Amino acid sequence: MAKELKELTKRADNYSQWYNDLVVKADLAEQSAVRGCMVIKPYGYAIWEKMQQQLDKMFKETGAQNAYFPLLIPKSFLSREAEHVKGFAKECAVVTHYRLKSSEDGRSVEVDPSARLDEELIIRPTSETIIWNTYKNWIHSWRDLPLMCNQWCNVMRWEMRTRPFLRTSEFLWQEGHTAHATREEAEEEAQQMLRVYAEFAEQWMAVPVLQGVKSETERFAGALDTYTIEAMMQDGKALQSGTSHFLGQNFAKSFDVTYLNKENKPEYVWATSWGVSTRLIGALIMTHSDDNGLVLPPRLAPIQVVIIPITKGIEQLQAISAKLSPIIASLRELGINVKYDDTDNKRPGFKFADYELKGVPVRLVMGGRDLEDNTIEVMRRDTLEKETVSLDGIVDYVKHLLDDMQKNIFDKARKYRDERVYECHDYDDFKERIKNGGFFLCHWDGTEETEAKIKEDTQATIRCVPFAYEQTEGIDMVSGKPSKHRVIIARSY
Amino acid sequence: MAKELKELTKRADNYSQWYNDLVVKADLAEQSAVRGCMVIKPYGYAIWEKMQQQLDKMFKETGAQNAYFPLLIPKSFLSREAEHVKGFAKECAVVTHYRLKSSEDGRSVEVDPSARLDEELIIRPTSETIIWNTYKNWIHSWRDLPLMCNQWCNVMRWEMRTRPFLRTSEFLWQEGHTAHATREEAEEEAQQMLRVYAEFAEQWMAVPVLQGVKSETERFAGALDTYTIEAMMQDGKALQSGTSHFLGQNFAKSFDVTYLNKENKPEYVWATSWGVSTRLIGALIMTHSDDNGLVLPPRLAPIQVVIIPITKGIEQLQAISAKLSPIIASLRELGINVKYDDTDNKRPGFKFADYELKGVPVRLVMGGRDLEDNTIEVMRRDTLEKETVSLDGIVDYVKHLLDDMQKNIFDKARKYRDERVYECHDYDDFKERIKNGGFFLCHWDGTEETEAKIKEDTQATIRCVPFAYEQTEGIDMVSGKPSKHRVIIARSY
Numbered sequence: 006m007a008k009e010l011k012e013l014t015k016r017a018d019n020y021s022q023w024y025n026d027l028v029v030k031a032d033l034a035e036q037s038a039v040r041g042c043m044v045i046k047p048y049g050y051a052i053w054e055k056m057q058q059q060l061d062k063m064f065k066e067t068g069a070q071n072a073y074f075p076l077l078i079p080k081s082f083l084s085r086e087a088e089h090v091k092g093f094a095k096e097c098a099v100v101t102h103y104r105l106k107s108s109e110d111g112r113s114v115e116v117d118p119s120a121r122l123d124e125e126l127i128i129r130p131t132s133e134t135i136i137w138n139t140y141k142n143w144i145h146s147w148r149d150l151p152l153m154c155n156q157w158c159n160v161m162r163w164e165m166r167t168r169p170f171l172r173t174s175e176f177l178w179q180e181g182h183t184a185h186a187t188r189e190e191a192e193e194e195a196q197q198m199l200r201v202y203a204e205f206a207e208q209w210m211a212v213p214v215l216q217g218v219k220s221e222t223e224r225f226a227g228a229l230d231t232y233t234i235e236a237m238m239q240d241g242k243a244l245q246s247g248t249s250h251f252l253g254q255n256f257a258k259s260f261d262v263t264y265l266n267k268e269n270k271p272e273y274v275w276a277t278s279w280g281v282s283t284r285l286i287g288a289l290i291m292t293h294s295d296d297n298g299l300v301l302p303p304r305l306a307p308i309q310v311v312i313i314p315i316t317k318g319i320e321q322l323q324a325i326s327a328k329l330s331p332i333i334a335s336l337r338e339l340g341i342n343v344k345y346d347d348t349d350n351k352r353p354g355f356k357f358a359d360y361e362l363k364g365v366p367v368r369l370v371m372g373g374r375d376l377e378d379n380t381i382e383v384m385r386r387d388t389l390e391k392e393t394v395s396l397d398g399i400v401d402y403v404k405h406l407l408d409d410m411q412k413n414i415f416d417k418a419r420k421y422r423d424e425r426v427y428e429c430h431d432y433d434d435f436k437e438r439i440k441n442g443g444f445f446l447c448h449w450d451g452t453e454e455t456e457a458k459i460k461e462d463t464q465a466t467i468r469c470v471p472f473a474y475e476q477t478e479g480i481d482m483v484s485g486k487p488s489k490h491r492v493i494i495a496r497s498y
Numbered sequence: 499m500a501k502e503l504k505e506l507t508k509r510a511d512n513y514s515q516w517y518n519d520l521v522v523k524a525d526l527a528e529q530s531a532v533r534g535c536m537v538i539k540p541y542g543y544a545i546w547e548k549m550q551q552q553l554d555k556m557f558k559e560t561g562a563q564n565a566y567f568p569l570l571i572p573k574s575f576l577s578r579e580a581e582h583v584k585g586f587a588k589e590c591a592v593v594t595h596y597r598l599k600s601s602e603d604g605r606s607v608e609v610d611p612s613a614r615l616d617e618e619l620i621i622r623p624t625s626e627t628i629i630w631n632t633y634k635n636w637i638h639s640w641r642d643l644p645l646m647c648n649q650w651c652n653v654m655r656w657e658m659r660t661r662p663f664l665r666t667s668e669f670l671w672q673e674g675h676t677a678h679a680t681r682e683e684a685e686e687e688a689q690q691m692l693r694v695y696a697e698f699a700e701q702w703m704a705v706p707v708l709q710g711v712k713s714e715t716e717r718f719a720g721a722l723d724t725y726t727i728e729a730m731m732q733d734g735k736a737l738q739s740g741t742s743h744f745l746g747q748n749f750a751k752s753f754d755v756t757y758l759n760k761e762n763k764p765e766y767v768w769a770t771s772w773g774v775s776t777r778l779i780g781a782l783i784m785t786h787s788d789d790n791g792l793v794l795p796p797r798l799a800p801i802q803v804v805i806i807p808i809t810k811g812i813e814q815l816q817a818i819s820a821k822l823s824p825i826i827a828s829l830r831e832l833g834i835n836v837k838y839d840d841t842d843n844k845r846p847g848f849k850f851a852d853y854e855l856k857g858v859p860v861r862l863v864m865g866g867r868d869l870e871d872n873t874i875e876v877m878r879r880d881t882l883e884k885e886t887v888s889l890d891g892i893v894d895y896v897k898h899l900l901d902d903m904q905k906n907i908f909d910k911a912r913k914y915r916d917e918r919v920y921e922c923h924d925y926d927d928f929k930e931r932i933k934n935g936g937f938f939l940c941h942w943d944g945t946e947e948t949e950a951k952i953k954e955d956t957q958a959t960i961r962c963v964p965f966a967y968e969q970t971e972g973i974d975m976v977s978g979k980p981s982k983h984r985v986i987i988a989r990s991y
Contacts, residue, residue, distance in 0.1 A: 035632075035635075037567070037568045037628070037632065038568075038572060038575070038628065038631055038632075039568045039570050039571070039572060039619065039628075042568040042569070042570065043568075044565070044566070044567050044568065044632050045565060045566040046565055047563035047564065047565045047647060050563075050564050050565045050566055051563070051564070053566075054564060070540035070543075070544070071540065071543050071544070071547060072537070072538060072539055072540045072543050073537070073538040073543055073546075073670065074530070074537050075530045075531075075532045075535035075536075075537065075668055076535070076621075076652055076654065076668050077532050077535065077591070077654075077668070078532070079531060079532060080598070080606075080607060080608075080609075081606065082531070083598070083607060084605070084606040084607050090598075090607055094597070094598040094599065094600070094607050095597055095598070095599075096596075096597070097596070097597060097598045098570070098593045098595075098596055098619075099593060099594065099595040099596070099597075099598065099609050100591045100592060100593050100594075100621065101592065101593075101594045101595065101609065102591075102592040102594065103589075103590070103591055103592070103656040104587070104588055104589070104590060104592075104656065105573070105576070105583075105587040105588070105590045105592065105620070106587065106588075107587070112577070113573075113574065113577040114573060114576060114577050114583055114587050115573075116573075116592050116594065116618055125609055126532065126591075127598070128569070128593070128621075135530070135531065135532075138531055139528075139530065139531075139537050142528075148843065154540065158652070159569055159651070159652065161569065161570075163596040163597065175568055175569050175570070177566060350641065
């Protein structure tokens with residue numbers, strides 16, 4: 006049952022509440038009975054499936070293959086890479102027993118104390134350790150390299166404060182893990198996958214992103230370099246939307262993975278890993294949607310066109326359906342997902358509001374007058390503009406409209422973002438302005454101290470050293486010391 | 499690195515070892531570091547992806563939508579349905595803690611005793627409980643029904659004796675969960691999904707199956723009826739390959755899920771669930787493969803055609819590649835997955851054996867003589883027959899060959915199965931003959947005692963009351979009592 010649109014909080018009133026409302030009201034997801042874990046509802050999952058489909062294709066084009074590694078990781082594996090365990094130990098869900106038994110009164114079950122595992126197992130927070138333990142058996146010679154596996158799976162990081170899609174204890178993601186003969190090849194792989202993520206974000210999600218490299222503090226636990234794509238939400242906050250890690254030889258050394266090079270000498274293997282998650286759905290929602298509900302880019306919308314007949318009586322409905330039938334068929338032949346909603350148990354006004362809330366890009370409405378005039382009313386979700394057009398050529402019209410909307414949504418988001426990237430040289434000025442959000446392009450002296458002070462004073466963090474801006478020398482606005490980097494600083498999700 | 503073919507155990511020597519060898523040597527899967535959990539390697543996973551793709555399409559055609567529910571289930575949920583908890587309690591992996599901490603010497607991590615969960619969480623062995631707890635909020639009126647969700651996910655059942663694909667502690671599967679207004683509709687849904695599974699098994703996997711209904715003893719824990727498809731492996735044992743359950747109102751009552759009917763009166767909802775798993779890959783391997791390796795039905799083979807040039811020198815290779823290039827393009831246009839293997843670091847004989855081992859349906863080989871004669875050598879994997887044919891019309895030839903092989907593989911498996919379905923009226927005769935495998939069509943008095951005696955005497959179980967055989971009245975061969983059913987009895991995996 007669709008919820009009443011009017012209950013949706015306005016962005017200006019409470020952006021955070023608007024997001025939470027929208028996730029529920031648009032039927033994307035809801036809290037489950039398990040703390041911090043969500044149920045992804047069919048409409049939300051359909052978006053994820055579209056994302057998966059395209060990403061999977063792009064991964065395979067780079068030579069990656071899918072595989073599947075175990076959900077559970079022996080506790081001792083985590084400790085093997087020192088930084089890695091530091092990063093994840095505090096959020097591990099731990100399996101200690103493998104059996105339940107009836108309680109004494111027979112009315113419930115309890116853990117069977119005699120079924121305690123010798124070694125506890127961790128639900129994967131990420132799979133570097135179990136995968137590199139496996140790669141050890143797969144890699145012997147330079148001929149076995151590169152090895153490029155990806156898996157689509159669930160992972161678990163026990164979070165104290167959760168929000169649907171953005172931060173949940175369990176989430177769905179893909180994790181690519183590649184092994185290479187040389188440092189250069191691994192670095193290039195990590196960067197290539199960042200470009201794949203950026204292309205997906207911009208071309209498919211219509212979300213503009215800044216590509217860059219993380220500071221040491223913000224790196225993935227166990228990486229030598231973490232590359233990131235950072236998107237800007239409508240409240241000016243950053244959302245880290247995908248990361249690709251150059252892992253050096255850290256995991257190869259921890260799991261003793263060597264290969265014989267062409268001179269027959271053993272060398273440690275070089276590694277990368279890269280991942281995006283259901284968090285992307287959060288990015289999608291927060292970048293484009295408005296006070297009427299979701300705005301979805303056509304390329305990822307589960308329903309791209311909805312057609313609603315408004316009729317008096319069954320005969321008129323039949324006439325309209327007959328008229329629309331070949332149009333629907335033609336649209337579907339073009340690969341466009343069309344829903345024809347002639348259900349009679351909801352008022353048209355309710356349907357309009359519901360499809361707006363769900364972000365269906367194009368709405369076509371046909372009534373008795375349209376039937377006479379050979380016309381149809383077209384509404385585009387991004388601008389809410391309505392137009393009555395001739396049925397002749399409607400298929401082409403809709404096709405071009407969808408393309409145009411995909412571009413328009415991206416352009417609008419990029420303009421919004423670009424207007425909120427500020428160069429800033431004065432820390433007092435920064436502290437004041439950061440309250441209203443935005444990306445601040447600032448010089449940084451490269452020290453953890455400065456980074457920590459900014460975070461303490463403003464909650465903002467260094468998002469990345471961005472590739473798109475020239476790296477001039479300058480003065481750190483906090484310490485007054487010389488700086489070699491310009492970084493993007495922002496509050497973030 | 500491919501393994502030497504000659505190391506593959508022969509089926510006649512040790513069928514069980516042949517299977518285990520083949521799974522590893524054909525690069526399908528391997529044991530992981532976690533007891534009872536396997537790593538599905540890229541080649542094995544590619545088969546699973548092909549299965550998923552087709553099944554997902556078939557599910558959606560019935561109106562099911564995909565969604566995602568949490569991995570973890572509160573322990574108390576399991577107890578709500580009495581039969582359900584009895585069935586699964588003994589194989590539950592239990593999460594008791596949510597944090598690790600450094601050990602005193604700082605060299606490893608240990609469970610943080612202060613981070614104990616108030617209520618233990620179970621890694622889903624199946625998701626009826628968490629899903630019906632969710633459905634409670636989704637179902638209010640008859641308008642919300644039917645509700646048909648499916649999820650593709652991992653599940654965990656702690657098994658003591660495991661075998662790759664056939665029985666592993668963690669496995670991948672899909673589980674459909676549907677809710678209906680009436681008993682009739684739910685029963686029809688459960689039966690419809692059984693038909694979908696049977697169609698998939700026969701048309702795509704080329705595995706003939708018997709459809710039927712389980713005895714009470716063999717039912718899913720919490721079901722009123724369990725429908726099953728049973729396949730016969732080459733050792734004459736049965737493999738339960740998919741099940742569909744009519745759950746009655748059991749879960750609706752346990753989780754208090756009611757709907758208002760058209761007369762505005764509350765009624766409990768009727769339920770089904772249905773699932774197939776990576777076990778299907780085991781069925782595929784064991785039904786068709788031979789002493790040379792895998793035999794894959796063309797519709798599920800990750801590589802359908804491999805083309806190997808055999809040349810002297812680079813010029814001849816270029817000439818052959820030029821000749822083959824348009825043929826490869828044409829095959830791909832038909833949606834056929836072609837691998838052109840012109841790598842020069844392996845001998846042709848090694849390649850031949852490796853692709854045979856991996857079950858690639860069609861092998862094309864072109865050498866210098868073929869180039870002169872405008873011919874190519876075609877080998878089909880199912881019969882290992884070779885033929886030299888003209889390059890003119892080769893695309894059509896291959897297309898028809900693939901179709902023919904799909905049919906031939908199925909026909910061969912069905913003939914094998916049909917020859918091993920025995921009517922049997924004498925228990926002594928049965929006990930002797932069951933040792934050699936086969937499906938025994940016998941009268942059964944319907945009692946658990948008889949069922950238990952057969953199992954104790956012979957390890958065989960009642961696989962199902964099959965739909966394909968006439969249900970005549972007769973005499974139970976064990977008890978001598980009157981019988982209304984004819985059942986299929988077999989040893990099974």
